[in-house]
Amino acid sequence: MNDTAATTDLLAVTLAQTLAQEHVADIVETLNEQDIATIAHVLGELPFERAVEVLDQPEFGAAAEALALLPEGRAGALLSAMSADRAADVFQEFDEETAARLSGRIDRQTRSDLKKLLAYPEHSAGSIMTTEFVSVPSSWSVQQTIDHIRRVERSRETVYAIYVLDAATRKLVRAVSLRRLIAGDPDAPVESVVPAHKPITVTPEIDREEVARLITKYDLLAVPVVDDDDHVIGIVTFDDVIDAMIAETTEDVQKLGGMEALDQPYNEIGFLGMIRKRAGWLSILLLGEMLTASVMQHFEGELEKAIVLTLFIPLIMSSGGNSGSQATSLIIRALALREVTLKDWWRVALREVPTGLTLGTILGAIGVVRIILWQWAGFYDYGPHWVLVAATVGAALLGIVTFGSLAGSMLPFALKRLGFDPASASAPFVATLVDVTGLIIYFGVAALILTGTML
Amino acid sequence: MNDTAATTDLLAVTLAQTLAQEHVADIVETLNEQDIATIAHVLGELPFERAVEVLDQPEFGAAAEALALLPEGRAGALLSAMSADRAADVFQEFDEETAARLSGRIDRQTRSDLKKLLAYPEHSAGSIMTTEFVSVPSSWSVQQTIDHIRRVERSRETVYAIYVLDAATRKLVRAVSLRRLIAGDPDAPVESVVPAHKPITVTPEIDREEVARLITKYDLLAVPVVDDDDHVIGIVTFDDVIDAMIAETTEDVQKLGGMEALDQPYNEIGFLGMIRKRAGWLSILLLGEMLTASVMQHFEGELEKAIVLTLFIPLIMSSGGNSGSQATSLIIRALALREVTLKDWWRVALREVPTGLTLGTILGAIGVVRIILWQWAGFYDYGPHWVLVAATVGAALLGIVTFGSLAGSMLPFALKRLGFDPASASAPFVATLVDVTGLIIYFGVAALILTGTML
Numbered sequence: 015m016n017d018t019a020a021t022t023d024l025l026a027v028t029l030a031q032t033l034a035q036e037h038v039a040d041i042v043e044t045l046n047e048q049d050i051a052t053i054a055h056v057l058g059e060l061p062f063e064r065a066v067e068v069l070d071q072p073e074f075g076a077a078a079e080a081l082a083l084l085p086e087g088r089a090g091a092l093l094s095a096m097s098a099d100r101a102a103d104v105f106q107e108f109d110e111e112t113a114a115r116l117s118g119r120i121d122r123q124t125r126s127d128l129k130k131l132l133a134y135p136e137h138s139a140g141s142i143m144t145t146e147f148v149s150v151p152s153s154w155s156v157q158q159t160i161d162h163i164r165r166v167e168r169s170r171e172t173v174y175a176i177y178v179l180d181a182a183t184r185k186l187v188r189a190v191s192l193r194r195l196i197a198g199d200p201d202a203p204v205e206s207v208v209p210a211h212k213p214i215t216v217t218p219e220i221d222r223e224e225v226a227r228l229i230t231k232y233d234l235l236a237v238p239v240v241d242d243d244d245h246v247i248g249i250v251t252f253d254d255v256i257d258a259m260i261a262e263t264t265e266d267v268q269k270l271g272g273m274e275a276l277d278q279p280y281n282e283i284g285f286l287g288m289i290r291k292r293a294g295w296l297s298i299l300l301l302g303e304m305l306t307a308s309v310m311q312h313f314e315g316e317l318e319k320a321i322v323l324t325l326f327i328p329l330i331m332s333s334g335g336n337s338g339s340q341a342t343s344l345i346i347r348a349l350a351l352r353e354v355t356l357k358d359w360w361r362v363a364l365r366e367v368p369t370g371l372t373l374g375t376i377l378g379a380i381g382v383v384r385i386i387l388w389q390w391a392g393f394y395d396y397g398p399h400w401v402l403v404a405a406t407v408g409a410a411l412l413g414i415v416t417f418g419s420l421a422g423s424m425l426p427f428a429l430k431r432l433g434f435d436p437a438s439a440s441a442p443f444v445a446t447l448v449d450v451t452g453l454i455i456y457f458g459v460a461a462l463i464l465t466g467t468m469l
Numbered sequence: 470m471n472d473t474a475a476t477t478d479l480l481a482v483t484l485a486q487t488l489a490q491e492h493v494a495d496i497v498e499t500l501n502e503q504d505i506a507t508i509a510h511v512l513g514e515l516p517f518e519r520a521v522e523v524l525d526q527p528e529f530g531a532a533a534e535a536l537a538l539l540p541e542g543r544a545g546a547l548l549s550a551m552s553a554d555r556a557a558d559v560f561q562e563f564d565e566e567t568a569a570r571l572s573g574r575i576d577r578q579t580r581s582d583l584k585k586l587l588a589y590p591e592h593s594a595g596s597i598m599t600t601e602f603v604s605v606p607s608s609w610s611v612q613q614t615i616d617h618i619r620r621v622e623r624s625r626e627t628v629y630a631i632y633v634l635d636a637a638t639r640k641l642v643r644a645v646s647l648r649r650l651i652a653g654d655p656d657a658p659v660e661s662v663v664p665a666h667k668p669i670t671v672t673p674e675i676d677r678e679e680v681a682r683l684i685t686k687y688d689l690l691a692v693p694v695v696d697d698d699d700h701v702i703g704i705v706t707f708d709d710v711i712d713a714m715i716a717e718t719t720e721d722v723q724k725l726g727g728m729e730a731l732d733q734p735y736n737e738i739g740f741l742g743m744i745r746k747r748a749g750w751l752s753i754l755l756l757g758e759m760l761t762a763s764v765m766q767h768f769e770g771e772l773e774k775a776i777v778l779t780l781f782i783p784l785i786m787s788s789g790g791n792s793g794s795q796a797t798s799l800i801i802r803a804l805a806l807r808e809v810t811l812k813d814w815w816r817v818a819l820r821e822v823p824t825g826l827t828l829g830t831i832l833g834a835i836g837v838v839r840i841i842l843w844q845w846a847g848f849y850d851y852g853p854h855w856v857l858v859a860a861t862v863g864a865a866l867l868g869i870v871t872f873g874s875l876a877g878s879m880l881p882f883a884l885k886r887l888g889f890d891p892a893s894a895s896a897p898f899v900a901t902l903v904d905v906t907g908l909i910i911y912f913g914v915a916a917l918i919l920t921g922t923m924l
Contacts, residue, residue: 332786376752
């Protein structure tokens with residue numbers, strides 16, 4: 015062993031000793047800043063139980079890479095001891111050769127659990143559930159159940175929700191919380207402490223967003239995932255759901271910004287990956303925006319006669335985009351929270367039209383005042399027909415803001431109806447839609463007011 | 470009693486009987502759709518414990534209104550039995566007269582708890598904490614602790630986190646989970662099952678976003694709120710944090726859309742409230758956008774000589790806005806997740822410049838190809854200098870997209886540095902910033918390329 019390797023070794027051993035006392039989340043934070051050789055060393059040196067705890071944290075980014083570097087025996091033992099949902103995540107990150115090499119080193123039970131978990135579609139309840147939950151037959155007593163929990167506590171992701179199964183068919187009958195269980199009479203049957211209503215359940219195919227909605231609505235610690243025969247095949251816990259909610263919010267914010275969701279932290283995505291996620295939408299929006307050039311070409315005659323009209327094009331277009339972007343983000347969020355549903359589209363439309371008219375009147379008035387002020391103060395001369403120019407700008411703002419509010423609020427409904435994520439209705443997308451129409455409205459209003467004088 | 474009132478009464482009684490068997494979240498959903506008279510009636514008819522459960526749900530919108538309509542005795546008893554954090558929320562919604570009337574009807578302990586809770590600033594840990602938690606002196610045994618939990622279970626918001634206090638000073642020593650407690654030896658001291666490290670705590674003034682971050686990072690069921698002497702004054706549970714996270718996401722999405730956060734569901738906010746939340750930012754953005762008119766006035770000479778330049782103004786401006794909006798939402802989210810911090814601004818800048826240059830090259834190329842195609846196909850004649858026009862548009866897109874990416878990524882840092890919420894850097898805000906500079910870049914590039922030929 016050469017000197018550098020020896021130094022790394024010594025550092026890793028010291029680091030492992032220091033970290034062994036820390037909170038697992040802090041160990042993860044420290045490890046995430048080390049290079050992969052050090053991380054693997056530390057995982058080798060940490061007490062086994064602590065190493066498992068570290069690997070069980072979804073925030074620990076280098077789990078797959080580090081396990082690939084460890085001796086096969088230790089890696090296999092760690093993978094077998096990890097929670098099944100995390101082990102499945104790690105296996106998805108392994109290259110084929112590592113996956114094949116290490117799957118021979120994990121125990122039979124874990125291997126069969128992993129196989130099932132890896133078969134579910136991404137972001138489904140099945141893909142984020144864990145198979146380590148507590149279930150007892152309905153024939154047991156409260157004390158028997160508590161004794162069972164005491165024995166299996168260390169190997170379960172949560173013991174706060176206990177699933178009571180029919181003693182014969184093993185179908186899910188009730189769910190009971192640990193708090194109710196320990197408050198019950200030890201000698202009574204476990205059925206004496208269960209609630210009156212059947213538990214909320216999900217199927218493995220359901221999207222994680224729906225699971226999050228149920229856990230939030232019913233204030234659950236975990237929700238059981240059941241198959242067609244009402245057998246519990248896993249549970250999704252609230253902390254998995256919090257992680258999923260944070261990931262969904264990140265996706266939504268990035269989509270709202272007019273790009274594809276990164277799916278990776280900003281610091282970790284490569285240069286080409288970043289370009290790929292951003293260039294697509296930018297190019298599509300540019301192609302859409304080219305329609306504005308066509309509209310402008312169409313009105314070239316008017317532009318040449320009244321060049322003063324061009325001065326207000328950016329201002330008018332952006333006001334339409336801004337009012338559209340407001341309405342869109344309002345509706346995207348209201349749809350996500352189920353404050354409104356698809357069938358409410360006309361109710362929203364009836365609300366956005368008067369709102370848009372009011373906002374348009376306010377902006378139109380500001381626009382008119384600006385032109386009058388500049389004319390009076392002598393900052394700029396809008397020509398002999400400046401009153402008509404002011405009227406054109408004011409009326410165009412009124413029309414465009416109203417149209418923007420209406421179009422912006424309807425776009426998320428349209429996307430949802432067509433089966434897309436409403437959050438794809440980004441501010442840039444709405445702005446592009448409204449820009450083209452905005453120009454047509456502007457030149458239409460101009461033709462109406464200015465024909466015979468300036469046009 | 471007249472006939473209508475009698476019918477309402479009968480309906481409410483029937484509804485109360487039906488609902489009494491439902492899950493509390495479903496009762497809330499049904500009640501939220503009834504008128505306030507029916508809701509109050511149902512609350513009067515439901516079994517007391519169920520009525521308390523309903524009132525404890527933050528999703529139940531009419532709690533304050535309904536309690537104000539109930540007989541004072543029942544309202545006071547319900548308020549005393551509710552969890553303290555929810556009762557505090559309800560008191561904040563009462564008008565002064567109702568608050569005064571009902572505060573005389575609640576028990577002394579609740580009144581003193583409420584007084585403390587209501588003193589904390591909005592969105593602070595103190596304002597969302599509950600005072601109903603389990604604490605035991607460190608001198609107790611495991612069995613004593615479990616027996617205590619069994620007795621107080623019904624009156625505590627959670628019993629899954631137990632706070633172990635110094636027997637003499639009552640300072641917080643350790644936190645232990647119920648699962649570890651029941652797995653322990655009943656006769657051993659409670660200190661035998663506590664973890665090695667001190668619990669994570671927060672002070673009451675800390676923002677709920679920070680509490681959410683800690684609960685998520687350390688996978689906690691609850692975090693204790695301590696005063697300066699390390700006495701536990703309350704706890705914030707994970708379900709309060711999920712609710713807070715959903716509210717924060719709604720605020721952020723609405724701010725990203727270029728408006729003030731509504732603070733109320735879309736369906737419930739009044740017309741004037743809606744206008745107030747939206748008109749402010751729209752007007753400010755319009756005033757900012759007026760700078761584009763000033764820039765255009767400045768370049769009026771160029772515009773008159775080369776009217777073909779105006780055709781591409783919308784297209785070029787929006788590309789700058791779109792690339793800025795992408796960069797802004799990326800950085801807002803990375804800041805919220807602490808993937809980057811304030812001191813990383815230059816690292817981000819060093820990354821966004823090459824990204825912007827690459828994206829700008831792609832968009833510039835598309836713009837150039839568009840002009841060449843239209844010219845060749847004869848859709849439009851850009852004049853004898855059409856090659857120079859294409860070069861101007863291409864170079865301007867390159868410059869503007871690069872500038873947009875850089876400005877968009879730096880704006881959230883600047884806002885955060887100045888003490889504002891980075892999420893206020895909305896897509897419309899960035900677009901307005903970039904529009905003015907975009908026009909200057911466009912006309913600058915045009916002057917460089919076209920002087921001597923078209924200009």
